[in-house]
Amino acid sequence: MKKFTLVLLLAFSLPVFAEPVMTDGYAEKTPEATLKAIQKASHKKFPEVKGDGFVNGSLNFNPASVESNKYWTARMNDSFDQPEGYGKSEAEGKKLWETPFANGKKFADCFGHGGKGAANDFPKVDPTTGKVLTFENALNKCLTDNGEKALDYSDMKTMGALSVYARHLSDGMRINIQVKTDKELAAFNRGKEIFYGRTGSADQACAHCHIQHAGDTARTEELSPVIGQAAHFPVYRLDKGTDGLKLVSLQERYKGCQKSTGVEKPIKEGSDASNDLEYFHTYISNGMPLSTGVMRK
Numbered sequence: 001m002k003k004f005t006l007v008l009l010l011a012f013s014l015p016v017f018a019e020p021v022m023t024d025g026y027a028e029k030t031p032e033a034t035l036k037a038i039q040k041a042s043h044k045k046f047p048e049v050k051g052d053g054f055v056n057g058s059l060n061f062n063p064a065s066v067e068s069n070k071y072w073t074a075r076m077n078d079s080f081d082q083p084e085g086y087g088k089s090e091a092e093g094k095k096l097w098e099t100p101f102a103n104g105k106k107f108a109d110c111f112g113h114g115g116k117g118a119a120n121d122f123p124k125v126d127p128t129t130g131k132v133l134t135f136e137n138a139l140n141k142c143l144t145d146n147g148e149k150a151l152d153y154s155d156m157k158t159m160g161a162l163s164v165y166a167r168h169l170s171d172g173m174r175i176n177i178q179v180k181t182d183k184e185l186a187a188f189n190r191g192k193e194i195f196y197g198r199t200g201s202a203d204q205a206c207a208h209c210h211i212q213h214a215g216d217t218a219r220t221e222e223l224s225p226v227i228g229q230a231a232h233f234p235v236y237r238l239d240k241g242t243d244g245l246k247l248v249s250l251q252e253r254y255k256g257c258q259k260s261t262g263v264e265k266p267i268k269e270g271s272d273a274s275n276d277l278e279y280f281h282t283y284i285s286n287g288m289p290l291s292t293g294v295m296r297k
């Protein structure tokens, strides 16, 4: 009875916008407790997925997907088969990363250690503005600080290729997102609200599919658990139009998931909302090894 009154009171005190999905991690107040609750629920639900195995996402649940993934990964690595795909993006990215700017400096000068370990602690929060800074924002900042033009976040031929190459340099290193200061906490909570908030005509939230229903099949696909999702982007996906592969950024994937659940105006790549979501979403993969540029259906 006591519980019931409390729930009613809570319901009346909620603002008018859509109710969040009250699944694992939502009720926890701190980032640490949120992460622990999601990890605990995921390990309990998927005892067969051990440790770093979560970076394999939906591949953990369907042997047929694993076979198809192997086949496409082999094709992806064949530059004759995929002249426009994998090899080209990697080569373009390497060229962009290594070509000196007009002032003689290079990307590596902005990040230290030749770029190794540069990507696995992004996104960060700018201590002055409180805005989230993604790794791609940092790549653009490096350009503009050196008098060069920034790249378009949705242009996978330039920003996508640069990002996949530069993130590769940190492959194997563990995601380590910090949430300590008040500004970081505020950004984390903004991202968390998006992740658990229902939207669109289907009235669904990211948390519905990637926590509550993780492992279940939606249409023809097994839903990946949120843990590990942020570790392997950008990914190569099948391009239904060309039977080839195309590079897809994490934020484009957010947009795709929102579109498929009837969100009229999905959050745009490079926007503050998308960056906030990426900050929360990547924190939930803390401890997972970066494994960039893999193939996903």
Ligand code: HEC
Pocket: 056, 057, 058, 195, 204, 205, 206, 207, 208, 209, 210, 218, 221, 222, 223, 224, 225, 229, 230, 235, 250, 253, 254, 257, 258, 261, 277, 281, 296
């Ligand atoms: C109606 C269910 C549904 C909702 C809601 C949904 N997604 Fe997805 N999502 C999918 C499906 C299906 C896939 C493809 C299978 C998979 O890898 O999980 C997918 C894939 C992904 C992937 C790629 C996983 C990988 O390993 O490559 C990410 C990242 C992702 N979703 C994030 C989100 C975020 C963030 C939201 C909220 C803005 C969201 N999704 C909302 C169904 C959903």
